[in-house]
Amino acid sequence: MKSRARPLLTLLAAILAVVGLAALPAVSHAGPAVPAEDRSEAADxxxxxxxxxxxxxxxxWNLGNTLDATGDDETSWGNPRVTRELLxxxxxxxxxxxxxxVTWTQYQGEAPDHTIDADHLARVREVVDMALAEDLYVLVNVHHDSWQWVMDLPTRHDEVLNRYTATWTQIAEAFADAPAEVLFESINEPFFEGSSGDAHNAELLHELNATFHEIVRSTGGRNAERVLVLPTLQTSADQARLDELNATFDALDDPNxxxxxxxxxxxPFSVNVAGYTRFDEETEADLTGMFERVDQSFVSRGIPVILGEYGLLGFDRHTGTVQQGEKLKFFEAFGAEAREHGVTTMLWDNGQHLDRVGGFxxxxPALFAHISxxxxxxxxxxxxxxVYxxxxxxxxDATLTLNPNGHTLTAVTHDGQPLAEGADYTVTGDQLTLSAELLTELTAGQEHGVNATLELEYSSGVPWQVxxxxxxxxxxxxxxGTTEGLLVPAAFLGDQLATMEAYYDxxxxxxxxxxxxxxxxxxxxxxxxxxxxVALTAEFFAEVRDGATVELTFHFWSGATVDYTLTTSGSTVTGAPA
Known part of the structure; x- marks a missing residue:
């Protein structure tokens, strides 16, 4: 186990110099402490x-878009009510x-008490208990409240801080007797509007985190030693944000x-923009750099890290935003980096991954196979x-570059049967070449789209499908159509769209x-x-000049390109092949 001892004064002075703060004192805004003897037995x-x-x-795993939904019910964002079977x-x-x-906003009463609706609080406790019954650790937080009212801390300081204090006091009281397997996270993706800049943001987040810390600790019971989770500003892994949070850890001086x-x-890769269609060296360097910074800033100092959400931003629309093989490479590398650096990861799932309706x-399945x-x-x-x-x-012949990731290629199979090395394929260094004869045989049906799926079997891990x-x-x-959206009829003929260019004439x-x-x-x-x-969206036309001619080029994964011309006039849009 790494030691958590650190040269506090020297390090804290350096960090404070970075964020421009004179000091980060522990802040007290909690109500009176509840005596431990009024709780059930303390922690083990x-x-x-x-x-x-x-x-x-x-x-x-994240139970996303459920108890954090901002509607009037946990099902208001399209997910079913949580059951023990799901957990x-x-x-x-x-x-x-x-x-x-958990989003608490719509379930709270007026100031000054901001009383949380008893039924909602009971439902949160019920879901937590179901998770514990399934031998799951649980992390509970204050979620979309961050952009509903917490962000106003710079301009409505006392009002926001009083509400934050009331919120966490009630949550901490409700879970004071919960086992140590329940953790609290102070605030999701915190940010502030109306602040004077980075130094001010750092002061405000420190104040929130320190307030949260004192509230929970003061309620006694198992809260006296419960593991508490503190975020960086915007939960960013930029070095300045990590340094700011380290200053808070030093000021609080709490090993839990x-x-x-x-x-x-x-x-750009995460949303597939600017031509970043592949998991290339730049994309991978961003990934490895994030884990290295988190390791050096926290893990190496004995501060554990929970990467509370991960995924690709384009998944918020659908998981096809990033091409299948490229996203599999991303998640495979992500898991490897997390293991290497000792970081706990929690997959963001708002309902697009685990089917909560049709049998779990x-x-x-291929994506989860690589993740797991x-x-x-x-x-x-x-x-x-x-291979097109x-x-x-x-x-x-078609050649692919192998990325063995420490393994060796042991076989190439089709329908579970091994292909013949030397006839069906050859391997030279890291180059796998599929023979023209094999491809002719596999595509004899000449049907548009997938004619065959090969598996590259390595000495360990999930086979790579081609x-x-x-x-x-x-x-x-x-x-x-109109600027509210244009549907272009398309015959894809076995190909898939990778990206689209747009220029004025x-x-x-x-x-x-x-x-x-x-x-x-x-x-x-x-x-x-x-x-x-192919849908061209209202968001696209919202930033196209009226009366303009726009030349589009659609790029397909086979390497084919197709040109298309748009003409706008007021709200009317017409399009035709170029």
Whole structure:
């Protein structure tokens, strides 16, 4: 176990110099302490350390868009009511902890007490108890309240702080007798509007975290030693934000604290904008850099880290925003970095991953296979999971670059049968070449789309699937609509859309994100392969000049490109193949 001792004065002085603060004192805003004797028995005589507790929580899962929904019910954002069966399924899938985001705003009364509705508080406790009954650690927080009222701390300081104090006092009282497997997180993704800048933000977040700390500790019972989780500003892993939180850890001087950050990947890749369609070196460097900073700032000092949310931002629209093989490489590498640096991770799931309605299966089994395998080891990948063969043409050899990730390639199989090395494929160094003869055989049916799926089996980990697809150059048809949205009829002919460029006819960049011609997938354009359309969205047209001609180029994964011309006039839009 790493020692948590550190040269407090020297380090704190350096950190304070970075954030520009004169001091970060412990702040007292809690009500009177509740005597421990008024609680049930205190925690076990030898409770687990914060490091041991957080390590035991790996891996974790988020009960997203449920108790954190801002509507009038936990089902208001489209997810069903939580059942013990759901939490049993989460445990059965290998998770050891569940983060339960909770939004309290709409369930609170007026100032000064801001009393939480008793039924809502009881429901939160019921869900926590169900999770504990399934042997899951639990992390409870104050969630969307962060942007509903906590963000106003700079301009309504006393009012906001009083409400925050009232909120956490009630939560802490309600869970004072809960076992040590229940952890508290002070605030989700904190930020402030109307502050004077970084130094002011750091002061305000320190004040919130210190207030939270004193409230919970003062309520006694198991809260006296419960592991408390403190976020950075915006749960960012930028070095300045990590330094600011370290100053708070030093000021509080409490061994039962943990840090939390969130990570949704290198932003252009995460949302598929600016041509970042692949998990390339820059995207991977952003990932590894985040874990290195968190390790050096916290883990190496004995402060455990919970990466409270992770995923890809484009998943908020749908999981097809990032191409399948590229996202699998991201999650495989993410899990490896988390293991290397000793960080506990909690998958953000707002209902798009684990099917909470249809039997608790995974919406994307291949994705979860790579995520779950990464908890204990690495899986080999390759430069792509697609090989395109043009319809009606004689295919040539196709070469992929192997990424063994410490393993060796042991077989290439089709329908469970091994292919013949030397005839069906060859391996030279890290280059796997599929023979023209094999591809001819696999695509004999000449059906558009996937004709065969190969598996690259490595000495360990999840096999890497390679789809062999037959394609022709896609076609787009003329269309008319409005700036509220245009549906372009499309024949994809076995291909898939990777990205879209947009220019005005004068050569300048058109549409949102005018610093790049490559527009954001799902936000400005979105293919529907079953319906045979490409949607150009209201968000795209909102930033297109009236009366303009816009030249679009659609880029497909086969390498094909298709040009298309848009003409706008008021709210009317017409489009035609170029």
């Amino acid at each position: 005589a030898a409770p687990a350390s914060a490091e041991e507790t957080v390590a035991a929580m790996q891996p974790g 049993a399924a989460v445990k059965a899938e290998g998770f050891n902890s569940v983060r339960i985001p 604290l943990a840090a939390t950050v969130h990570y949704y990947g290198f932003w 299966g995974w919406q994307d 395998a990464s908890w204990s080891g690495r899986s080999g990948t390759a430069s792509s999971d697609q 063969v043009e319809r009606g043409a004689d295919p040539g 789809r062999v697809l037959v394609h022709e150059t896609p076609t787009l048809e003329s269309a008319s 004068d050569g300048s960049i058109a549409g949102p994100q005018d610093w790049t011609p490559f527009k954001e997938f799902g936000y400005t354009f979105d293919p529907d392969y079953e319906a045979g359309t």
